[in-house]
Amino acid sequence: MVNGGSAATTREQVLARLSALRLHQRGGHRSPHKPLLVLLALGRLAASGASALPWSEARVRLGNLIAEFGPTSRTGRTQSAAYPFTRLRSDGIWVLDREVPMDKVGPLGADPVTGRFTPAVEELLAADPGLIASAARALVDSHFPDTVRPDVLGAVGLDPQVVLRAADRVPDPAARRRRNPDWRAAIILAWDRRCAFCGFDGQMYGATVGIDAAHVRWFALDGPDDPDNGLALCTLHHKLFDRGVLGVDLDLRIRVSDTYTARTGAGRAVYDLHGVLLSARPGTRMPAADHLRWHRRWVFKGEALAA
Structure with missing residues (x-):
């Protein structure tokens, strides 16, 4: 299990957790909110060495990413950003520095709140730039077509050429669908x-x-x-x-x-x-x-x- 205190977290476990986000959009439903938050945190980690993302920044940047690359929603950008910012905790890779209820915008704005990868996940990612690239590659491959992937990666601060050259290390590659070459x-x-x-x-x-x-x-x-x-x-x-x-x-x-x-x-x-x-x-x-x-x-x- 990937969590903040697990010393045994491996790169395979991290990739498995990130790949599990794909399960939230079964049946053709698009749900790129959590993947976009993870990609934003990966871009921040690659640039600064830390994934810490204050809500004051996530509210704007993540809200804009969801509006640009997600499906049309009647929910405002701030509320759309609050969903993944609070709910990603349940996936075992994300923590907030104080407890707030799921989905609620008010508590997020009442006092400063910062989200980041769990310590075990962040330590592993920070020590292995190749893992950052592989994780980002797995996410964009699972949630976006190839025409859009470079745009998404550039928007979160990752180099598309570096990421798209990374090995696609999604667990259980045999389970992935194969394209018809004809x-x-x-x-x-x-x-x-x-x-x-x-x-x-x-x-x-x-x-x-x-x-x-x-x-x-x-x-x-x-x-x-x-x-x-x-x-x-x-x-x-x-x-x-x-x-x-x-x-x-x-x-x-x-x-x-x-x-x-x-x-x-x-x-x-x-x-x-x-x-x-x-x-x-x-x-x-x-x-x-x-x-x-x-x-x-x-x-x-x-x-x-x-x-």
């Missing part, structure tokens, strides 16, 4: 090697460039490598789709989030996609309604622009 090529071909949103179809020496196969329901969140869970998207629109700027309604029309703003002509071109009907070559499997509903609930930000 899925990417099949999706790009099904959509005529062009972006389903803007029509970009660049090639170089006859090879398609700048086109990705995008999961509608993320592979990291149990999305299948099925024909009806994929879109061919240019790298820009793939990123915007995974960040929740763009979505697709059940009528197969593209929607632009009302949280998106732009000033330049290039940025404002995204607005022109709003209401555009997906077009594909005959026989292409369109995204399934269940996957589109998942993306709308757990990824798309805010509301769609007015028609």
Whole structure:
């Protein structure tokens, strides 16, 4: 067991505890609040040698991270930050320097409160920068698609290049899902090697460039490598789709989030996609309604622009 007084805590136990956070989002539900707090503390530990995070800072930074990288919520940013800041204690890796009730914002603001990794966990992480990188890699791999991982890592103060080179040391690697190696090529071909949103179809020496196969329901969140869970998207629109700027309604029309703003002509071109009907070559499997509903609930930000 990982706890503040365990002298026998090992790196495998730490990674097992962090991997267990994945269990909180079974069934396709996204719950990245605790992982974002752990990543924020890992970034702080890597930069300063200590994971101590005052609530006064976590309230703002963690609240912003959850708003940016989590699903849309009716809960305010402060309350959203209070949930993981108080509840992470139950996972055996986090302590607060004074006792406060779960989820309550008032007691957190009444007197200064600081959270940090338990002493045993922090000592192990501080002594092993490679473990920090492996832990961060395991978390972003389990909770975010590859288009978003560098953004998350940069936002918490970790170097994406260092972390994404780290060995993926999630316990029991045999239990991890394997990708279908043929899925990417099949999706790009099904959509005529062009972006389903803007029509970009660049090639170089006859090879398609700048086109990705995008999961509608993320592979990291149990999305299948099925024909009806994929879109061919240019790298820009793939990123915007995974960040929740763009979505697709059940009528197969593209929607632009009302949280998106732009000033330049290039940025404002995204607005022109709003209401555009997906077009594909005959026989292409369109995204399934269940996957589109998942993306709308757990990824798309805010509301769609007015028609």
